[in-house]
Amino acid sequence: MLRWIPLLPLLAAVIHGLMLGLFRTHMPRWGVIALSCGSVLLAFLFAVAGFFRLVGLPGDESLIDHVYTWIGSGVGDTRLVADVALRMDPLASVMTLVITGVGFLIHVYSIGYMDDDHREDRGFQRFFCYLNLFTFAMLVLVLADNLVLMFLGWEGVGLCSYLLIGFWYGDRYNAYCGSKAFIVNRIGDFGFLIGLFLLFSAFAQAGLPTSLDFVDLQANLDAIVALTMPAPFWGDEWRLVEVIGICFFVGACGKSAQLPLYVWLPDAMAGPTPVSALIHAATMVTAGVYMVCRLSFLYAEAPVASALVAWTGGITALFAASIAIAQTDIKKVLAYSTVSQLGYMFLAAGCGGYTGAIFHLVTHAFFKALLFLGAGSVILAMHHEQDIEKMGGLGRRIYKTKVVFLIGVVAIAGFPPFSGFFSKDEILLTVWASEVPGHTWLYATGLVTAALTSFYMWRLHFRVFWGECRAPASVRDQIAEPANTVLFPLYALAALALLGGVMGIPQVYGDWVGVESSHSLNNFLAGVFPLEDSHAISHALEYGLAGAAVLAALLGLGLSYFLYVKRPELPGQMATAARGLHKLLVEKYYVDELYDAVLVRPLVWVSERVLFRGVDAGLIDGLAVNGMARGVRGVAENGLKYLQSGLAQGYVFLMVLGAAAIVGYLVGN
Template sequence: MEKYVYIALFAPLVGSLVAALFSMRGKIAFTGWFTSFMLAVSMFASLNLLSFIYSTDTVLNITLFQWIKAGNLNIPFGFIIDHVSVVMMTVVTVVSTMVHIHSIGYMENDEGFNRYFSYLSAFVFSMLVLVMSDNFAVLFIGWEGVGVCSWLLIGFWYKKESASWAANEAFIMNRVGDLGLLLGMFLIYWNLGSLQYSHVFENIASLETSTIAWIGILLFVGAMGKSAQFPLHTWLADAMEGPTPVSALIHAATMVTAGVYLVVRANELYVLVPEVGYAIACLGAFVAIFAASMALVHNDMKRIIAYSTLSQLGYMFVAAGLGAYWVALFHLVTHAFFKSVLFLGAGNVMHAMNDELDIRKMGGLHSKMKSTSIIMTIASVALAGIFPLAGFFSKDKILEAAFNGDAYFLWLILWITAGLTAFYSFRLVMKVFHGEQNYSNEDFHPHEAKSFVIAAMIPLAILAVIAGWFEHAFIDFVTKTLPTWEASNTASSTVWILILVTSAVAIAGIAYAVIKYRNGGFSKEWENKGIYKLLSNQYYIPHFYENFITKPYHQLSVWVFEVIEIKMIDNTIEGIARLINKAGGKARVIQSGNLSSSLRLMVLGLILGLVLALVLSLFGGVK
């Protein structure tokens, strides 16, 4: 099976390199189809590995080559294909393949067509390195690789100032988190002498609890940056400046879930410090309702879905923080399917509406875009957590984990968030596809996307429906690697009550959105309310960052440059240079070759030598 590992990993890289050969040329359809084919090959290999591990329970450990070997430091470039990593490989390649095919239609008129597919396939390769690695160092290579590719793709239309700014914001914000991850890795190596998962997790219990806690906190700081958790969250919404399929792949299904994957992968560490896990769960619950509240009032279609992603990541961290690691992974999988569909559907709407994003300028598109409307509605029902779609099974398990873990306040927050999620999901559906037409037929001519674009969305939509039905098979599979979690403390009747209560609030949220926006929505007076302004301005956190961090830091940088760099350092160096130059000019007479000058200097030297000898003899003779 080793060949399938290499095929799964390197097929996207081959596609990226081939597309890069044509990056400076005009659109060549071959690059889009070739990279999509290579992703399909990677998906086929991943599915074969999934089938093999499912049937044999064999864990594959493969060393590609010895990477770093110096003294006691030995880091191989190795991979582990176990029950967790193969699930991630399957999700990444399935979603990536469909996004690549969708992108052929979405980017068909873009002058950077070839470059786009090179970047996108390079991202998938980096993501596979991240999830397949068998040590923290190789994981960090993939971690930084997805960061670079994300920067390239967010700022893909680099001639737009907003796109360049958003790309830099995402890159810099992630560097803050990555510093935490690096420090955590250093602390692991300092105490255990290895970065191999197997060695680290076998020996982590031998360390002091405080050391384990610090390692867990620092690793989670890295996860906060990559998964856009508060306060490192602002980049995710701004990252919507990139092409929409990029948002579907990177900012919904893969890269932003890397932080969740890191916590799940390091579960043996976090089990030893439940206090750190509970803190992670608390932050996750806060982010869940925090992001959902902002999605309630936003009018930018892609940003609404981005805030939804942020909220669902909060759900995943609640499960992981409370020790229900397979539940977190389960929601990661189901969320990848229905959220990627929502972003791809948003891309269809943008194409149809000349890149318009304001949902207030849409309405009535169902009759013109029935396929997109139906698919996005299905995904929204899954996101809301309605039976029997995928979101119901995974989201309900997270609420059950909170209740079973006696985290009743967290359960309440997640329960309220479930109602908010259902409301904003169908607010988007109603404002875009139903109700009155809010655009001019002269300016806009909405139309359905091409058939192969819709075809690429259908498998993801089907998975958004049926993925939850395989819950028990998923549990049996991943708990061969992850700790088993069962709601043993919760009676069966209580579980059913929790399910009914959660489903009720979700259905109520959908019903309220449908009724409210069928009748025209909220009045304009609502937009003058303080709470509306607070939510629409993201709680003024970006303003706080700009006025109290970005601007003061810029002013400090200017002062350091002008005062420290120019006036002190540069002037000091230039002063030394001028002094040496003048001294050299004065000493030049020594090398003039003039006999008279040489004799005078010789006599002067002789006199100085005699005076020095006299002084030494006088003082040297005194005892």
Template sequence: MNLHTLIILGIFAPLLGATVAGLFGRRIGDIPSQTLTTGLLFFSCAVAWTVFGQWTWGHLEPFTIRLAPFINVGDFQSAWSIRIDALSATMLIVVTSVSSLVHLYSWGYMAEDDSRPRFFAYLSLFTFMMLALVTAADFMQLFFGWEGVGLASYLLIGFWFKKPTASAAAIKAFVVNRVGDFGFVLGIITIFWMYGTIEFAELFPLVATKAGTTWEFLGVQWSALDLAGFLLFIGAMGKSAQFFLHTWLPDAMEGPTPVSALIHAATMVTAGVYMVCLLSPIYEYAPGASQIIAIIGAITALFAATVGLTQNDIKRVIAYSTCSQLGYMFFAAGVGAYQAAMFHLFTHAFFKALLFLGAGSVIHGMHHEQDMRKMGGLWKLLPITYAVMTIGTIAITGLGIPGVGGFAGFYSKDSIIESAFASAASGHSAVGMFAFSIGLIAAGLTAYYSWRLIFMTFHNKPVWKEEGDAHHADDHASHAQLETHSEPVSDAHAHDDHAHDDHGHHGPLQPHESPWVMLVPLILLSVGAVAAGFVFAPHFIGHHEHEFWRGAIFTGEHNHVLHESHDVPTWVKWSPLILTLTGTAFAYWIYVAREGMGRRMAERGGFLYNFLYNKWYFDELYDFVFVRGFKAVGDVFWKIVDVKIIDGLGPNGAAWASLKSAARLGKLQSGFVYHYAFVMLLGVAGLLTFAILAWGA
């Protein structure tokens, strides 16, 4: 079997699994559905690593496999294709590696769910859509995969559809992404209008020919490529939860934890970063759009990091961490360091999936409790989960020594920060220093909220014992009331992940380590979180960078940002480590050395704490402006324009006038002869008066 055939089978294997499990899962049963979908994903993963290995060490050349015509309408031509280059090879291993481990992890995590075939079908469908997206050879297939992952994410976030918050979160994610996708469609239309093609291989060599093209709108000259790049970036803002279009991401934690790891850690939310890097030939000639990307990315990194400081739900802390890390990737691409952005996407997939699945292990061990304030002291009871989450935390905070090394995040995040400084120093980017400053601040905040999660969850006194004792007391009170025939005490538990009962236990529920089917994926991901940085840094951003990318990423003749980042001043290289250690020290002092200080700070509240805890009040602002605002506008058009003006002056008005006229005329038809005689007399008198006046004239 040749490589082309193997790649085709690897791409479509998840679709086969989704089809069988989705249509026949109830008939064939839970275990066959899980086995089939998981086995096919591991096959796809093996194919992806084969392709990546041959690309990285075997000097595989870029190629495109054309499978079938997709859409042919006039000059608008699209074919279903599989594009293999450095970008797609990287994304193939990111998507399939995380997805296969999530499938395996879900065997244990979803063991109590009665809809497992549907769940595994959704996971596999999502994976296929992502593979279609990252191997697209033109904008049409890219958009197909783009919308496909949106649909699959809607199904996965709302998997527990009987849970109102999950259904609302799924709808919110779908609607917010449609806002971004509207801009994405306009960007594709703009590109086609300018160049007459949507195929990347034909488009990219032509980009420079329109570099100076401007359009006049409202009396202002606009750069055509900047406009197209900005519209395309709006799509990326929605998919990758960037500032203004970020509100769906935290609510998406209502889905099962494996969904959070798959969609919001390594795959769907990175689609926007991948698209911007893929379209580097456009953004290199669109400096205005690139600056906007850098600014939005930097603001997102800071915003999400500040909100993560105050969250208490273990999954929401990691969700805002994802949002912040995506900001890093975008401002890297915005300043021209596309390679560093892709490298951080690559390393981030391992440690963020590790943290999400580790959080799921904690939730599973804590009998579906997600509030970190109700945890504590778990490191002895969940030793493996504690170890791997500590590895993930070290990786995401970027702890490492310049010139020596560290875990995965150290190499990629520091490269981004150094690239931002280099872009400012060389004059390549006007916003490079802004991005550099924000990146440093966000690094310190990342360390603080990441270690805060570890300290609140695994260290300090075990709060869950007190919670369990209180729960046990409530149970006794409830039983006593039942025995005396009084009203029962409500003891409903609104678990975030599973609406199960407490399995017949009474008193404190002892936390427990997860089964091995959940721990093995964590251990494998922890290997990636440790080694992905120093193993692949030379290929992504180091000495073998040209050999690895081989034209997949385009940089203009004046863009030397990545190379100049290696020669930044020493203080720039050490600044991230200093701020990371500072953030870690503050977290330790507040949550360990002065145990209880964090709780007291939260109880005191204050404007700043409430501002951050309520996520800068974006949900409230959007509810006021868009939800209530558009409802008010709708009421005006409905009750005034439609009912009173259109209907009132139109059909309803005509009907009202006819009824009133008929009623008044009806009164004249009394049926009495003397009334009619009187009217006739008035008529004769009027006629004679008219005749006399006319005769006299």
């Protein structure tokens, strides 16, 4: 049964691809909708059925679907086995439900959104082909039974992101953004591969055959925990498990847009808005968080790697939030918000709170998909205008969008009882109680980030929906709610953003209503994260930490309301007074410019001047290929042509000369 979950979207993508690529024809619009949306809906229903089957299994058993043995090489201790096998345990089940459920809503939303796209005749079907392929790749990633198959899905989502970000490839900027995402992710993928190779080498060194199956890896991990490797710098030896954990985290940084590999995600906004929602909420960027949580047993034995995960996540969360407060593109604000929220997830995972990381991943999928699709509704109403400085007062024209967008804002800002409050509160609680070096500073970082998140999200809401309309008169008269196919997914996601926190209500609140075990998600994932740290925290402290998080959210709301509703002239005056700081934030700390100056331009210069002109054109083409050709031509023109003169006496002379040479050789021997 499990194989049908990824197979259904793949079949839809293959049918679309064959029609467009091989037969050069296109399906009727209703056929595209039925095939694409129907395949994802069926995958969701299979995922729901798998979830209920999983709940009925005893103990820590999982659903397994072995398709065939893919790789079987080597003998003895160096044997490598990798199967095409799918495993649904509680963690994979949660991820599968999110991918197919939220993914289906995004597919439905795309029907109305892409109706407005008339850039090419077959763009509608091509778009849904890529969406289905994207869904398939992410499902393979989360259902994979081993690291090798996971890497196949990992690369698949990277390819699909390139196709979808650069979907409108006629625009050079869109094509550039797609290429940028692809290249930056290759850097992270290199780290993933090195971790994979080191893991295989470690088990071979320990005298164990390697299957790279997650269950076998966890069972045999003790055999490699004590292994070390020579340190290239900083000390004599490094623990191999630490190096492997760091390498895998480099891959996670690329896929989940963490420092220093976050630069591709804000530019991913070049694609259609449903793509942004799919990448940011249900698929690609959650892959790195999922991978770290899937390898929680490894990171539990690698405290240095775990601390690196936590500190990178905390710094990225604060860094991206500070950028978001100065952006004026509605999708860019949400993009940097995603980078920041992913930092929260890594902060939790690095501190041992893997359940909290997955909880926030799920709630984030709900409210971030809602916010992106709500932003798409605004963009449609504004005739594809994305600058929030040219909006304002839209709540009077698109009231339904305003209400659902408001629910998303309240959820991400962390106000109770919305879903974001419970997941963010659990992360901050985990960080406070953790034993990661500097955990108090990490908690402070998370709390400041919470205040900034509330501030920039309320700023976005006020600038778009409140005040006077700043849109041009030609646009102002045509602002209206989009079609129901656009609004229906917003209603569903708004309900999830409001009620999604029910799955993870802390026990301290469950005691109020007499529920013995209120944190359902924690109980469900208990068998997957057996090594998760558990710290006894008093109810008073838990209430205090939750109160601090709510105060941070209120501070962001109050400051945003004062600056953008009560005194809307102040932000401009403050930007003028602190011109340097404002410019720094608007230009995103000039990180892209720094990378361009330090890495991109030197590499382009080396590639063009040294490798192309010097090595390729000069040595390979000039000396080796063309040089050999010129040499052969010279020998032929200046020597061999005289052997083919066409004169009989010349041929007789050569025959006599050859015969004399043979006789001389024979006589000499």
